[in-house]
Amino acid sequence: MSMKPTVDINEANFETEVLKSTKPVLVEFATGWSLPSMMLNGALEEISAEFIDVLKVARVQLDTSPNLGLWYGIRCLPTILYFSEGDVRLGIFGTTNKEAILSQLKPIVSLQAASNFG
Numbered sequence: 001m002s003m004k005p006t007v008d009i010n011e012a013n014f015e016t017e018v019l020k021s022t023k024p025v026l027v028e029f030a031t032g033w034s035l036p037s038m039m040l041n042g043a044l045e046e047i048s049a050e051f052i053d054v055l056k057v058a059r060v061q062l063d064t065s066p067n068l069g070l071w072y073g074i075r076c077l078p079t080i081l082y083f084s085e086g087d088v089r090l091g092i093f094g095t096t097n098k099e100a101i102l103s104q105l106k107p108i109v110s111l112q113a114a115s116n117f118g
Helices: 012-019 035-050 066-071 096-106 111-117
Strands: 006-009 025-030 056-061 079-082 087-093
Touching: 006 012, 012 025, 012 056, 025 035, 025 087, 035 056, 035 096, 087 096
Parallel strands: 006 056, 025 056
Antiparallel strands: 025 079, 079 087
């Protein structure tokens, strides 16, 4: 198992890592050059480390996997989609921070995971 807190997702592994994941997955759709995306990197890594047992955090680089952006209608960078059991349950669009992400996740995560959000 990789020690890296976030998982790099591409068109080849998206189905396995996101749609068929046994854990809910928080996926950031971004580019390597978007300043708001770069500013979010630390927040996502903190979320990943804090909730490693109940949530997978992943990143899609649209520069190298543009079809994933087309499939999910990504129009704003960054876009964060929360997947549970293969379905999108939440979308967070544009510049955000860790607290805002957690406040939106809290109402929709499973009861088991919700207790970890304090």
